[in-house]
Amino acid sequence: MSDLTRLTAAELADKIHTGEVSAAETTQAHLDRIAAVDGDVHAFLHVDAEGALEAARTVDAAVAAGERPASPLAGVPLALKDVLTTKGVPTTCGSKTLEGWLPPYDATVTRRLREAGVPILGKTNMDEFAMGSSTENSAYGPTRNPWDLDRIPGGSGGGSSASLAAYEAPLAIGTDTGGSIRQPAAVTATVGVKPTYGGVSRYGLVAFSSSLDQAGPCGRTVLDAALLHEVIAGHDPMDATSVDAPVPAVVDAAREGARGDLSGVTVGVVREFSGEGYQGGVLRSFETAVAQLKELGAEVVEVSCPHFTYALPAYYLIAPSECSSNLARFDAMRYGLRVADDGSHSAEEVMSLTREEGFGAEVKRRVMLGTYALSSGYYDAYYGSAQKVRTLITRDFAAAFEQVDVLVSPTTPVTPFKLGEKVDDPLAMYLNDICSIPANLAGNAAMSVPSGLSDEDGLPVGLQIMAPALADDRLYRVGAAYEAARGPVLDKLGELEAAK
Amino acid sequence: MSNISRDEVAHLAKLARMAVTEEELDTFAGQLDQILDAVAEVGEVAGDDIPPTSHAVPLTNVFRPDEVRPGLSQDEALSGAPAAEEGRFRVPRILGEEQ
Numbered sequence: 001m002s003d004l005t006r007l008t009a010a011e012l013a014d015k016i017h018t019g020e021v022s023a024a025e026t027t028q029a030h031l032d033r034i035a036a037v038d039g040d041v042h043a044f045l046h047v048d049a050e051g052a053l054e055a056a057r058t059v060d061a062a063v064a065a066g067e068r069p070a071s072p073l074a075g076v077p078l079a080l081k082d083v084l085t086t087k088g089v090p091t092t093c094g095s096k097t098l099e100g101w102l103p104p105y106d107a108t109v110t111r112r113l114r115e116a117g118v119p120i121l122g123k124t125n126m127d128e129f130a131m132g133s134s135t136e137n138s139a140y141g142p143t144r145n146p147w148d149l150d151r152i153p154g155g156s157g158g159g160s161s162a163s164l165a166a167y168e169a170p171l172a173i174g175t176d177t178g179g180s181i182r183q184p185a186a187v188t189a190t191v192g193v194k195p196t197y198g199g200v201s202r203y204g205l206v207a208f209s210s211s212l213d214q215a216g217p218c219g220r221t222v223l224d225a226a227l228l229h230e231v232i233a234g235h236d237p238m239d240a241t242s243v244d245a246p247v248p249a250v251v252d253a254a255r256e257g258a259r260g261d262l263s264g265v266t267v268g269v270v271r272e273f274s275g276e277g278y279q280g281g282v283l284r285s286f287e288t289a290v291a292q293l294k295e296l297g298a299e300v301v302e303v304s305c306p307h308f309t310y311a312l313p314a315y316y317l318i319a320p321s322e323c324s325s326n327l328a329r330f331d332a333m334r335y336g337l338r339v340a341d342d343g344s345h346s347a348e349e350v351m352s353l354t355r356e357e358g359f360g361a362e363v364k365r366r367v368m369l370g371t372y373a374l375s376s377g378y379y380d381a382y383y384g385s386a387q388k389v390r391t392l393i394t395r396d397f398a399a400a401f402e403q404v405d406v407l408v409s410p411t412t413p414v415t416p417f418k419l420g421e422k423v424d425d426p427l428a429m430y431l432n433d434i435c436s437i438p439a440n441l442a443g444n445a446a447m448s449v450p451s452g453l454s455d456e457d458g459l460p461v462g463l464q465i466m467a468p469a470l471a472d473d474r475l476y477r478v479g480a481a482y483e484a485a486r487g488p489v490l491d492k493l494g495e496l497e498a499a500k
Numbered sequence: 501m502s503n504i505s506r507d508e509v510a511h512l513a514k515l516a517r518m519a520v521t522e523e524e525l526d527t528f529a530g531q532l533d534q535i536l537d538a539v540a541e542v543g544e545v546a547g548d549d550i551p552p553t554s555h556a557v558p559l560t561n562v563f564r565p566d567e568v569r570p571g572l573s574q575d576e577a578l579s580g581a582p583a584a585e586e587g588r589f590r591v592p593r594i595l596g597e598e599q
Contacts, residue, residue: 443556
């Protein structure tokens with residue numbers, strides 16, 4: 001393995017900008033790593049070597065000419081979740097429906113990355129249309145967890161998290177509707193952040209559940225995630241739900257946190273996130289993390305958010321309802337798959353046959369569930385009630401944040417399970433998101449940071465940190481302080497590999 | 501104890517324009533029923549006085565300047581079309597034989 005793939009994004013940026021190494025050789029080292037290991041991991045659906053190297057060479061030319069780098073991450077390559085459009089580069093959302101589609105435009109996130117001089121290595125695997133917690137719902141086969149190739153890398157953004165853990169990319173982009181950045185981060189011992197809703201533009205993010213979807217940064221360190229956060233965040237007139245407010249100073253917060261002093265910070269432990277359904281090793285790792293936060297000077301108090309237990313059922317009505325509406329765009333008329341267009345079928349029949357062929361089981365389940373929840377006669381009982389629960393959860397957060405600066409919990413109740421273990425049991429799969437969903441429903445910022453390995457199975461566990469909307473910087477301060485105290489977790493994977 | 505019958509699933513699939521198979525009808529009827537049972541508790545929590553939230557970050561009347569900007573060209577817009585003809589999307593017939 002090339003040493004360049006072992007460095008953090010911050011370290012790589014420093015070397016590239018001082019001319020010590022070139023962006024092209026950095027990018028090539030990661031392309032080589034992908035070629036070597038992605039046959040096993042399957043993090044990527046598409047690798048764009050040419051595009052990435054071209055972007056890298058542009059950065060190298062600027063460095064050689066003595067120009068200021070386009071951004072603090074110029075030249076540092078990245079893996080992009082295949083749910084964000086890339087002009088002229090395949091974007092499938094893990095669905096057969098979009099196989100071979102070349103988008104005619106870039107998502108705002110993609111455009112910002114290009115403008116920042118970040119070479120895009122390729123598009124990462126995901127559960128179809130971001131619906132799932134394991135990547136097993138991808139039409140192109142699952143991604144495997146670098147910690148154990150028989151286990152899930154989390155989902156829906158399992159390709160992004162696995163690419164980081166396998167050292168195929170130093171940075172990645174994910175999207176988080178109910179935990180799709182944080183749960184994959186937790187089960188691969190990487191860092192993932194769901195920014196405040198509206199903090200990062202959704203323009204060009206293929207919609208699943210528009211009131212919940214949020215793109216965010218993924219990395220191997222908190223500082224790397226912060227650097228990426230500042231590249232992609234900010235107001236975008238192309239997204240009407242984009243927040244018109246300054247981007248929180250997350251890089252400064254990460255640097256401050258890394259000094260290891262959390263005095264003056266009050267941390268709330270959510271009482272509702274423990275007990276039945278939580279693996280013992282996960283809870284013990286969490287208790288250790290809380291003790292470490294205390295040692296760093298934080299004041300820790302227990303808080304109750306009584307309605308959080310209703311977040312999961314509310315989510316599984318709201319998200320499918322929005323998805324049933326959003327996925328109506330895949331109508332076989334303007335782009336994407338079309339089958340049975342042989343002159344004997346009407347447009348409506350072609351539509352039905354195409355959607356049957358193009359959608360996987362989980363997408364069909366959610367579209368039907370949403371269609372049911374929105375239908376007259378059931379609307380008030382299901383969708384209407386879920387929206388009221390959303391209000392109660394937002395109020396729980398507001399009350400908690402009157403007492404504390406951040407809330408903490410395990411990111412996910414269990415360590416990564418085996419591929420195939422839950423694929424036929426939708427309800428068991430949904431439980432993976434039990435701790436992450438409240439932040440989506442309320443629009444808060446939240447992060448998962450590695451909190452070690454479970455003592456019973458040696459698999460990664462994540463600590464979730466939640467902050468109020470627009471206070472993303474608090475995540476980075478607390479996350480970086482904890483990371484420094486905890487020490488690296490992912491390095492243990494390298495030791496495991498070397499020992500084989 | 502099924503609340504959702506096979507026929508209802510078939511109706512939902514029709515509304516959602518998905519030509520599901522006989523086998524899928526059986527699978528989905530059982531699974532949708534199970535999921536709806538599990539989520540029904542949302543109806544027991546909030547009283548009539550609790551307003552619904554449709555959106556996490558409240559925003560009203562988002563405007564931007566009404567400026568002419570370049571959009572997709574006709575070729576770009578048609579670039580992903582399953583079928584195109586004379587610069588337009590070609591679609592299967594939309595009227596029945598008898599109409």
